[in-house]
Amino acid sequence: MQPLLDGANLRIERGERVALLGRNGEGKSTLLRLVTGELEPDAGEVSVPEGMRVAELPQELPEKRDLTAYQVVAQAFPETGRLLERFNELSMTASNEDDLQQMQKVQERLEALDGWLYDQRIRTVLEQYRINPEARLDTLSGGWQRRVLLAKAMVTDPDLLLLDEPTNHLDVPAIQWLEGALAQFQGAVLFVSHDRAFIRAMATRIIELDRGALTSWPGNYGQYLDAKDKALADEERQRAEFDRKLAQEERWIRQGVKARRTRNQGRVKELEAMRAERRQRRERSGKAKIEVEDAGRSGKLIAEAQQAGFAWNAEQPLIHNLDFMLLRGDKIGVIGENGSGKTTLLKLLLGDLEPTEGQIRRGTRQEVAYFDQLRGKLDPEKTAFENLSEGRETVEVNGRSRHVMGYLQDFLFTPERARTQVRMLSGGERARLLLAKLFSQPANILVLDEPTNDLDVDTLELLEAQLVEFKGTVIVISHDREFLDHVAGSVLFLDGLGGVHETIGGFSDWRREGGQFPAEQPAVSGSGSGRRSDSGAGTSQSSGSRAAPTSGSGSGSGGNKLSYKYKLELEQLPQRIRDLEARIAELHEQVSEPDFYQQDNDTVQKTLGELSEQESELESAMERWVELEEMASG
Structure with missing residues (x-):
């Protein structure tokens, strides 16, 4: 059996933020367990200077979730935490002399351990992370549970912080909050992650575990990718030269009797050494081969929502006033803070839920394959x-x-x-x-709920390519910003107040259009409720309009800078663009039919001419939209 680590050397300096990369199964989590002392190496040694504190944020959420946030964080100080918990319990329930005596003993032990100092530290960290100390873990979202676990790690004021897939279960605001918290941390960080945007933002050095060897790559993630490509090409050339020479020596040793009688014993030994070296070579594991089972085309319409909404109760609808059309072949990314209704939106579009207001019309011949975030299948x-x-x-x-x-x-x-x-x-x-x-499973609609969690970068990139090539419809809920940029043709943003807003392009395009999450926005001044301002402002029109540039259209600040005529034209352009896009899609579908060019020449030329005309009109409409937007904002 090949060792997971073979002669690995690693030194981490204070203040470094080191990303540990490698394919699934290479041994990254094993390396972290060696650093914490949970595992002992078979050879060599792992040493942490005396007095240095190591803390970790584990990959998995805790199985026992009936504890409060305070109790979880207090586990960082095992004895003190138990004493504090017991003291709090007795202070609430003490009813006789025995209880008071126990309380006195607990208090004396706490004072001997400086327990009240630890209590203050726990409460301070919880306050910094905006965590309610009394909140039970099982009532919190996955993202908030991760935040509690990070508070548990940070409350010890560690010198080295270990993070294993820290962005799993986090929404984008929580990921960006984590990036900010780690940027302020003065100690060293060693983290395993496949979130490329997180790695780009955080890593000051890359180390890679590949076939048992640990290699250090100075610089950021982009520099690592360039250097890694060159190193792999060099390795391929060296191995090809080695294999050529080995084959040449194998031919020599198999020559006839005369050659064997006079062969050089030194050369024979060299050949034996080359054979041994070749046997020890560790090949890179292959890439996953992802192939989507095509169920044939669905109807052109997947779903059309008209003034649709959904609410579990009348106080605050999850989805409100949704106008949206999903067509065959669309690639849609769905973003929003945890609890904003992303999964509810999917269920509405696919028919698993019926709207409590408005209506949703669904298409025909739909075969749906669903990737479950919680792996429940x-x-x-x-x-x-x-x-x-x-x-x-x-x-x-x-x-x-x-x-x-x-x-x-x-x-x-x-x-x-x-x-x-x-x-x-x-x-x-x-x-x-x-x-x-x-x-x-045969499918013409793929629904993926957080598909990127735990996937290595190679598999992620292959999945991206397959989704882009897939002829059917793709709906992705993801907090992986780079994944959305590569896959999504448009992004649906749920603002948490019932609004659904669409922007053409991926996550970065949504950002460029002014997209913000509620957690990133200041509270609305003068609002008695203290609710945050609408997160969709500046990204698109009203709830869920079809993919077209709608930023500021007819509603934005600066609309009063246009005359009534131009303002009306600007308001009408998004629908015009949507109509043109829909017609162009229909014409492209006709042209791509296998028997299209078997029709008579007049029909073929008429269709091609209309396609060219519609594409030209779309380009003009887009240019006019940009022109009017600039006039409105200028």
Whole structure:
């Protein structure tokens, strides 16, 4: 068995923020456990200078969640935490002399341990992180639970902070808050992450675990990518030269009797050494092979919402006044703070929920494959093979019968890992298994709820490419900013007040259009309720208008700088652009039909001419929209 770490050397200096990269299963979490002392190395040593404090933010959320935030953070000081908890309990329930005596003993021990100082430190950190000390963990979202765990790590004032996939379960404001908190941290940080935007923002150095070797790459993530490409190309050339020379020596040793009689013993020994070196070579593991099972085309319309909304109660609707059309082939990214209604929006569009106001019309021939954020579709007690096969030996993928074991190998499962219970798999392996299960189902609509959690960068990039090439419809809920930039044709932002706002492009385009999350905005002055200002302002028109440039249209500040005629034209342009886009999409669909050019020449030329004309009109409309927007804002 190959070692996970082979002669690894690592030194971390105070103030560094070091990103640990590597494919799933390479041993990144194992390295973190070596640093914490949870594991002992088979060879060599791991040393932390005496008096240095190491804290960690684990990858998994705690199983025991009936504790308050205060109790969780107090666990950072085991004895003191238990005493503080006991003192608080007795102070609330003491009713006799025995209780008072116990309380006295607890108080004396706390004073001996400077326990009240720790109590103050715990409450100060909770206040800094805006966490209610009495909030029970099981009532908090995944993002807030991560925040409590980070408070537990930071309350010890560590010299080295270890983070294992810290952005999992966090929405974008929480990720950016984490980036800010870590930027102010004076100690060293060693973190494992596959969130490329987070790595770009945080890392001052990259270390990579690849085939047992640990390599340090000075500089930021962009410099690492350039240097890594060059290093891989150099390695490929060196190996090719080595293999050429080895093949030459193998031919020499197999020559006839005369050659063997006179062969040089030194050369023979050199050949034996080369053979040994070749046997020890560790090849890079292959890339996952993701192939989407196509169910045939759905109807052109996927869903159309008209003044639609949904509310669990009448006080605050999750979705309100939604006007939106989803068409076949759209690639939609859905963003918003945790609890803003993203999953509810998906269920409304796909028919799992019916609107409590307005109406939603849905299309035909829809085959939906759903990637579950909580991995609920995997049975933890069954093996990876059993979860995928469901009693079958083969699966059908794009008209081809594939053996389940061979199909799992496409997703980097060895036969041994395929026979492993899901509860024993890493987070990355579970994500890949769910992708394998998802893509073995015929689908023309892919719905992915946080698909990037736990996936390594190579698999992420392959998934991005497959989603872009997929002919059907893709709806993605994600907090991975770079993933959305690469996949989404437009972004739906839920402002948390019922509004749904659409912007053409990915996350960065939404930002450029002025997009902000409620947590990033100042409270509205003079508002008795203290509610934040509308997060969609400046990103698009009213709730959920079809993908078209609508920033500031007919509602924005500066609209009064236009005459009534130009203002009316600016308000009408988004609908004109949407109509043109829809017609162009229809014409492109006609032209791409296999038998299009088998029609008579007049019909072909008429269609191509209309397509050219519509595209020219769209370009003119977009230019006019930009011109009027500049007039309005200038």
